[in-house]
Amino acid sequence: MPSLKDVKMKIVGVGKTKQITKAMNMVASAKLRGAQARIERFRPYAGKYRQVLAELARKVEDGAHPLLAEHQEKKRCAIVLVTSDRGLCGGFNANIVNAALKLAAEKRSEGMDVQFACVGRKGRDAIRSAGQEITLSYGDRMGSVDFALASSVALEMIHGYETLALDEVWMVYGEFVSMGHQPPRNLRLLPLSAPEAGQEEEAAQGAHCEYLYEPNEEQLLAELLPSYVKVQVYRGLLDTAASEHAARMAAMDNATRNCNEMINTLTLLYNKTRQASITSELIDIVGGAEALNG
Structure with a gap:
């Protein structure tokens, strides 16, 4: 299972990609209005x-x-x-x-x-x-x-x-x-x-x-x-x-949607990794305490 730091870095990277795709979608939308008006005329x-x-x-x-x-x-x-x-x-x-x-x-x-x-x-x-x-x-x-x-x-x-x-x-x-x-x-x-x-x-x-x-x-x-x-x-x-x-x-809209799905998946993986790390630390603490009592 990947470390918490690796998963967090992936989430940040996908978030930056999402910002780029959203910006490109807006630029393409603005250019499309002018190009569509020209061909329709x-x-x-x-x-x-x-x-x-x-x-x-x-x-x-x-x-x-x-x-x-x-x-x-x-x-x-x-x-x-x-x-x-x-x-x-x-x-x-x-x-x-x-x-x-x-x-x-x-x-x-x-x-x-x-x-x-x-x-x-x-x-x-x-x-x-x-x-x-x-x-x-x-x-x-x-x-x-x-x-x-x-x-x-x-x-x-x-x-x-x-x-x-x-x-x-x-x-x-x-x-x-x-x-x-x-x-x-x-x-x-x-x-x-x-x-x-x-x-x-x-x-x-x-x-x-x-x-x-x-x-x-x-x-x-x-x-x-x-x-x-x-x-x-x-x-x-x-x-x-x-x-x-x-x-x-359309391509940038699909890319933005895929980024959202990937962020959701990585966030779930981050939570699972964090939960597993906490559980492992609790097991170590309980095991150490039992060893001292014994």
């Missing part, structure tokens, strides 16, 4: 963007823009992996990385070479440890997500697709559904197609609207398609940022 804009782009894509012929054209031979695929820079958020990053590796395995089974563009230090380190090819990396940037970062990533992918260096571009990120649910999601960025661009919004809208465009559809597509890719990448960054804080908040 941006989602209607991204949804309307997809709806307008779907309407435009239906009015033009296939191949009207390089980003709409399917490459005949698909040999190279890029996966934009969006994770957090820091850990201590449960299995959030591991789930996203596993989803990306699974997608990479599927593309390799189709005969394609796969390369990764990593946004977030945790994803970059995991992909590097798995021995995968990384062509683009942005580390320590998820703490302050901005549109410039999304634009930089999107322009690299667009350039690769237009120059035929890439035949498909996917993005894997953590989608913020609720406080307790942040599943990984796979989204095909390139090539774009009309059903993928607006299927969800059209189903929600129900009625079909007819629009008149000035200038013509081809000129508008040349401006909107690159912006659309940027918008989708930015939405993935915002979703992942909000999901990270929600996952860390």
Whole structure:
């Protein structure tokens, strides 16, 4: 049985850990409010963007823009992996990385070479440890997500697709559904197609609207398609940022709860150890007294 001093030191150590987890929970909660507000404000804009782009894509012929054209031979695929820079958020990053590796395995089974563009230090380190090819990396940037970062990533992918260096571009990120649910999601960025661009919004809208465009559809597509890719990448960054804080908040809440349980267990052990020590001392005293009387 451990000594009283050892048990007491363990209780003090777990108590300090509990203070840290509670503080991290509060910090994550404060950051989550801002990140959640940003993604909730941006989602209607991204949804309307997809709806307008779907309407435009239906009015033009296939191949009207390089980003709409399917490459005949698909040999190279890029996966934009969006994770957090820091850990201590449960299995959030591991789930996203596993989803990306699974997608990479599927593309390799189709005969394609796969390369990764990593946004977030945790994803970059995991992909590097798995021995995968990384062509683009942005580390320590998820703490302050901005549109410039999304634009930089999107322009690299667009350039690769237009120059035929890439035949498909996917993005894997953590989608913020609720406080307790942040599943990984796979989204095909390139090539774009009309059903993928607006299927969800059209189903929600129900009625079909007819629009008149000035200038013509081809000129508008040349401006909107690159912006659309940027918008989708930015939405993935915002979703992942909000999901990270929600996952860390839940992880720190579980850690605090585990600390409380451990303190209760150690306190019970301390009381039992103290009782056993007192009993042992009483037995020694009684034994000594009996020896003197005898």
